Amino acid sequence: ANQFGMKEALTQLGIKEINEGTSTGLQNFSSGTTLESYSPVDGQLIAKVTTSTAADYDKVMEAATAAFKTFRTMPAPQRGEIVRQFGEKLREKKEALGKLVSYEMGKSLQEGYGEVQEMIDICDFAVGLSRQLHGLTMHSERPQHRMYEQYHSLGVVGIISAFNFPVAVWAWNTALAWICGDVCVWKPSEKTPLCGIACQNIIAEVIKENNLPEGISCLINGDYKVGEMMTADKRIPLISATGSTRMGKIVAQTVAGRLGKSLLELGGNNAIIVTPDADIKMTVIGAVFGAVGTAGQRCTSTRRLIIHESIFDKVRDAIVAAYQQLKIGNPLDENNHVGPLIDKDAVAMYSKALEDVVAQGGKILVEGGVLAGEGYESGCYVQPAIAEADNTFKIVQHETFAPVLYLLKYTGSVEDALDIQNGVAQGLSSAIMTNNLREAEHFLSVAGSDCGIANVNIGTSGAEIGGAFGGEKETGGGRESGSDAWKVYMRRQTNTINYGSSLPLAQGIKFDL
Numbered sequence: 001a002n003q004f005g006m007k008e009a010l011t012q013l014g015i016k017e018i019n020e021g022t023s024t025g026l027q028n029f030s031s032g033t034t035l036e037s038y039s040p041v042d043g044q045l046i047a048k049v050t051t052s053t054a055a056d057y058d059k060v061m062e063a064a065t066a067a068f069k070t071f072r073t074m075p076a077p078q079r080g081e082i083v084r085q086f087g088e089k090l091r092e093k094k095e096a097l098g099k100l101v102s103y104e105m106g107k108s109l110q111e112g113y114g115e116v117q118e119m120i121d122i123c124d125f126a127v128g129l130s131r132q133l134h135g136l137t138m139h140s141e142r143p144q145h146r147m148y149e150q151y152h153s154l155g156v157v158g159i160i161s162a163f164n165f166p167v168a169v170w171a172w173n174t175a176l177a178w179i180c181g182d183v184c185v186w187k188p189s190e191k192t193p194l195c196g197i198a199c200q201n202i203i204a205e206v207i208k209e210n211n212l213p214e215g216i217s218c219l220i221n222g223d224y225k226v227g228e229m230m231t232a233d234k235r236i237p238l239i240s241a242t243g244s245t246r247m248g249k250i251v252a253q254t255v256a257g258r259l260g261k262s263l264l265e266l267g268g269n270n271a272i273i274v275t276p277d278a279d280i281k282m283t284v285i286g287a288v289f290g291a292v293g294t295a296g297q298r299c300t301s302t303r304r305l306i307i308h309e310s311i312f313d314k315v316r317d318a319i320v321a322a323y324q325q326l327k328i329g330n331p332l333d334e335n336n337h338v339g340p341l342i343d344k345d346a347v348a349m350y351s352k353a354l355e356d357v358v359a360q361g362g363k364i365l366v367e368g369g370v371l372a373g374e375g376y377e378s379g380c381y382v383q384p385a386i387a388e389a390d391n392t393f394k395i396v397q398h399e400t401f402a403p404v405l406y407l408l409k410y411t412g413s414v415e416d417a418l419d420i421q422n423g424v425a426q427g428l429s430s431a432i433m434t435n436n437l438r439e440a441e442h443f444l445s446v447a448g449s450d451c452g453i454a455n456v457n458i459g460t461s462g463a464e465i466g467g468a469f470g471g472e473k474e475t476g477g478g479r480e481s482g483s484d485a486w487k488v489y490m491r492r493q494t495n496t497i498n499y500g501s502s503l504p505l506a507q508g509i510k511f512d513l
């Protein structure tokens with residue numbers, strides 16, 4: 001991978017052969033075992049990261065708790081200035097960080113840069129928001145009383161993230177949490193720990209340059225056991241967890257057990273409905289990018305195409321033909337469309353899904369398979385596959401986190417298509433391809449898609465930071481990023497002030513002494 005300037009990128013990001021995985025912006029303390037990060041691109045060891053023990057974690061939590069006490073008193077627009085500077089550093093490091101994302105995670109270089117761009121965008125958004133953390137003023141029912149609400153900083157925010165968006169998810173959370181006056185402790189995925197180290201190195205520069213309390217950004221590393229230290233910790237009022245529904249159910253129960261708040265961003269099972277009024281060319285682009293982009297490892301990846309029977313053959317043939325054009329290979333080489341899966345476990349899951357769909361009655365339309373030979377030495381490259389299936393198949397009801405697309409047929413109206421679309425446990429992203437206004441509006445109505453994201457004439461994959469991002473049902477119900485998602489990072493307080501000289505009670509209750 002050196003031909004793509006990876007060595008220089010790692011140097012620029014401060015990645016060493018062995019990196020301390022527990023840090024508070026200024027200090028490193030890490031005494032746990034070592035985690036090795038191998039690239040799915042070429043199977044090479046990139047670098048090592050030491051994991052966090054319970055004692056290391058406690059040091060980080062002490063620093064974070066202390067930092068919160070001063071950071072919360074800094075005026076929000078000044079915190080915005082810190083986030084602005086962070087955004088500037090990201091602009092400087094965009095190329096290096098984008099390359100590392102691509103090399104450690106395996107997504108295409110363009111998508112790696114795109115992820116860093118998302119970080120920059122959320123910083124810009126947060127800077128403006130730092131002057132708009134406003135509550136409402138209400139009319140009091142009592143004379144000479146004033147009532148209003150305000151938002152205060154919440155405390156330490158614990159962030160647990162997934163491998164597939166190894167840097168952007170952290171920034172979605174931190175940029176908002178910081179302007180809200182919170183401090184953050186982050187446990188990145190054990191599959192992409194170097195992305196975590198690189199991000200922490202970047203924010204550490206900002207912390208030093210501004211003499212900020214160390215501990216506004218803390219990093220811990222390791223597997224789920226390190227994550228559990230945070231979910232069980234009463235000192236953390238909010239856990240923001242991104243990952244599988246399986247993980248989310250465990251995290252939600254642990255955090256609820258101590259009555260903490262959790263923000264859950266879990267799995268999807270996203271569908272595009274293709275009606276007889278669809279633009280086929282747009283459908284093919286949206287569906288193919290949605291299904292094979294990031295090698296099908298996006299939470300918003302297109303898993304199911306629900307196609308009307310009258311155009312089924314035409315859409316199927318166009319998509320099957322498009323799959324023949326796909327170039328699979330090194331994601332740092334911009335000529336390739338599809339990179340590797342994250343690791344061999346993911347490859348095994350992909351192969352099992354293809355076996356299952358056939359065993360459950362599906363018909364393979366584009367053959368899958370694990371690629372071998374020159375350029376595929378890591379063993380993580382697979383052929384994107386398509387199967388004709390039925391929504392009731394067990395495998396279709398689950399999120400297959402790989403490039404396997406299921407084609408489903410519907411007869412009748414858009415209501416019938418929606419029954420299929422909504423007939424899964426997950427509720428993240430959804431789309432309809434149609435030029436028919438009635439169908440589009442029905443899809444968006446209360447009787448339409450039950451997902452957190454519903455698009456018309458756009459695929460399911462990808463989102464802009466300006467909107468609130470998240471999904472319903474087993475996707476976990478959380479909302480991050482734009483709109484009013486910032487409110488979850490703050491605590492709301494209702495204040496009533498009596499500026500009169502008597503003490504009338506609410507609801508007209510009389511209490512005379």
Ligand code: NAD
Binds near residue numbers: 190
């Ligand atoms: P994963 O659930 O295996 O791991 C995610 C993170 O949770 C990791 O950091 C892991 O160490 C941690 N973790 C696992 N069990 C834990 C526990 N019991 N307590 C505390 N922490 C625990 O997920 P993954 O394979 O890294 O990512 C893929 C999944 O993430 C997919 O299901 C995908 O749809 C989902 N995802 C969702 C979104 C979203 O915004 N909705 C975004 C990205 C990924």
